Amino acid sequence: MNPDVNSDEILHSIHKEAVDWRAWAGRVLVMVFAALAGLTVVAFTWMTELAFGVFEQMQQNYWWSPLLWTPLCTAAIVWVMRRYAMGSAGSGIPQVMAALDGSVAPADRSLFVSVKLTITKMVLSTWGLLAGLSLGREGPSVQIAAGVMHHARRWLPDKSQVSEHGLMMAGGAAGIAAAFNTPLGGVMFAIEELSRKPEQRSSGLLLAAIVLSGLMAVSIYGNATYFGVIEVQNLSPALLVPGLVVAVLSGLAGGLFARVLLVSIRGDSGDRFSRWRKRSPVAFGAACGLVIAVIGLVSHGDTFGTGYAHSRAMLEGNDDTSPIYVLLKFMATWITAWAGVPGGIFAPALSIGGALGNDVAQFMNYANAPTLIALGMVGFLAAVTQAPLTSFIIVMEMVAGHQLVLSLMATAVVASGVSRLLCVPLYSALAQLQLQRLPKADSA
Template sequence: MKSGIKNYLMNIILPSVVLSALVGALTGGIVFLFRLVSEEVIELSAKIFTFAGTHLWAVPLVVLGAVLIAAIVAFCIHCSPHARGGGIPTAVALMRGLITFRWLRNLIFVFVSALFSYLCGIPLGNDEGPAVQMGAAVGSGTTRLLAKRHQGWERYLMTGGASAGFAAATCAPIAAVMFALEEAHRRITPLLLMSATTSVIAGMGVLSGLCHLTGHLEFTYLFHFAPMPVLPLTRIWAVAPIAILCGVGAYLLAKLTHAVRTVSHKKLKKVHTFFKIAPVFALVALIGCFFYEYHMIGTGHHLIEYLIEHREVWWMALILLFARALMVVLSNEVGATGGLFTPLLVFGALIGSLCGEVMINLGWLAPELFPLMVVVGMAAFFSASVRTPLTAMIFSIEVFGGFDNVLPIFLAIAISYVIVETVGVTSINEIAMEREIHRQHHGKPRKAVDVELTVQPGCFAIGKEPRDILWPAFCHVLSVRKGGAVKDSYEGGAIREKDILRLNFTTLDEAATAAELCAILGDQDVYANAHVTEVQGSAPNKK
């Protein structure tokens, strides 16, 4: 009885409540600081581009400055390769156990590299991607500093930190928890739910407290706009064309991203990172000098608020859509640090704006419904491009105005999601994640292992069902043997001391996988009685 209580406190309450709360609180403080500094950097960037737009002699200096910033970002990426690109795909790969990183180095260089990217006006998200990745780094660091003997907790704490980072950046705590379950792990388990929820509560508490102490109440919400009118049921069909275009747009964006990645891998594989980044940064800076007031560059946050409050002419919305899509894909591919979350919302907002303007001009919709069409576009495009409809639904309720327009928004999310599911396109995050996995594991030999391991006394797995444990990537529990009886791992029943588990897994690093399994099942010689075969082909890229 006492050993059961001790195991419950040590392997459930301590990681999923106590340490998760600590991770969430630290992440909330770091994200607040990051948002505070990033806002100042973005304001400075706006002043620079505005000045250059009215003083042409300053344009060459701005472009030269962008090239120098590219050198700094390239140095950051050299020091921490996972600081490049969108933060969410990298964090998801870390939480799934597909890649590894140095947490402190990653935390520092993501923070620095993102700020320099924003100064240059790169059209990537200014909060959510880096916040999620820094939260994952905080979770990893907490484990390695405070729980060195319990590495089985690391991915749970990284999940909590990433969730807290998402919540602190978007001010959508429930969506942040769903993000951890639906996007990061694609499963719901009690331990994951407890870890994510506790971290989010702690992170949002710290963020809210710091906002009130410093007077920065604008950090307590993502977008600020007036309440929207309710869409009549007789006009609910109006969301269908927006949803269809968002589904098609998400498909085209994924194809464009894949095409650019393929060309970059084949043609620019041996090109130094600086020479990839510098032309893109210089191009963005040049565009910013002449078209900054048209929202051609920048994170897109202000563009969304502008579209909510102002009707944009259709041809300008179309130009913005294509121009920003190309720049976002190029910036992400070459390695500029930032998020993909806000750009996806921008694409949806532009599609919603375009459709709303057309339907209003045709007399099909009242002008006061225009902001709602923008919101419908954001929710639909987010769902289609990331393939997370539940997160999109919850996010739309938390951020876009409550329950008044739930039905049309949910309908648009469902339609756009069905379209991308039908065509079978890979989500934008999965494409970016494959790049990170390929970069770390390309050329490594794969080995398939079939082994039976014994559950050691006091280990992390005791009291949990096999499906509730975050096993190493590509690891499957084939059976659990209890006193001679074999039980399928998904028929229920918790793992107990001295149980024998038959595992099958594919590994690219035998020592690292063995360490993960020992952290879960207790110290033992993993490969003593294992059947190991070498697998032909490239490294796997999906869980």
């Protein structure tokens, strides 16, 4: 083999790559839209925090106001959503997974991911927190960012190597990266939940886009996490039994939550409430809002919203957690999702899991409660989503130091395994429900 020929070929390839302005224009455009997706999620975060702050102020001034305000808003959200944007219902992750399905024609992807759905998702999810509903913004952030990135396809050169699937996958992962201030979590979410083609997993450009979106949030909010930093004291073998208890209980509770949620949303059980939900979704939404308001008042306001503030106070030792908080937050989050409003479950799941870990610490007299709180967070989230690696990374970045890494990983794997005994993967099942919205001719 002639080394001179090889050198010439290499130089020719480098020159060809350097002067291909279409390829570079496509790369720059993808990165611009990635930054825009991250900033959109940051704006969505600001909107939701402002909205829930207004709700909290209203509740403090008029303790009874949720009994009127929450049902009214829930009914209005359901009506607007069903009238103008059915694709914005629920978490948003199933919609992105449905859009990535190979059976979906390009013309039908707007049913699941689009700029219109991005805007309506932002508005209606914010409205949900203004109503005090128990929902998170991380799932919606996935659909919001995916809609922004998907729009980039219109502006890419015709011969661009970036596929429409790749843009949606990167956008969905960018939503997690920006929502949790964790670029690594976004990358893992793309691999664990959204990837459908091997080349998507190894695309340096798309991975860079995910990281850039996460950095947009980090540049504005800093490295601080919304639950605060979990300080872990020196670990000892005494953690083994309480840690195993937390892993198993969070797996059982998370699996039960996913199963109840899936059965409720499917609505094919034939019970009275499912029939009412199909017949009168707006009235059913109002009833759900009333139940959520009652639960919130019983919990002294702890179950309203995402659960961030309650979890942060619990980690700091400044909160006298009710022994029934886990049950109440479980019910409030389930009923919120059952109402059919746009909203996610990531943040409430972390809150429920953290409270479960705290309960185990108190019951077993384990002194280092923050450790079990962290294990409960990762366990319940991994059980609900059956995405143990993503859950592990999200919680790992909340923990100061690396002492708890192996314990978090083990808890996520155990809890996810226990959950699989009770329920199929939640988001995959919900994505199949989304695919039923395809026009009959296309879904045949």
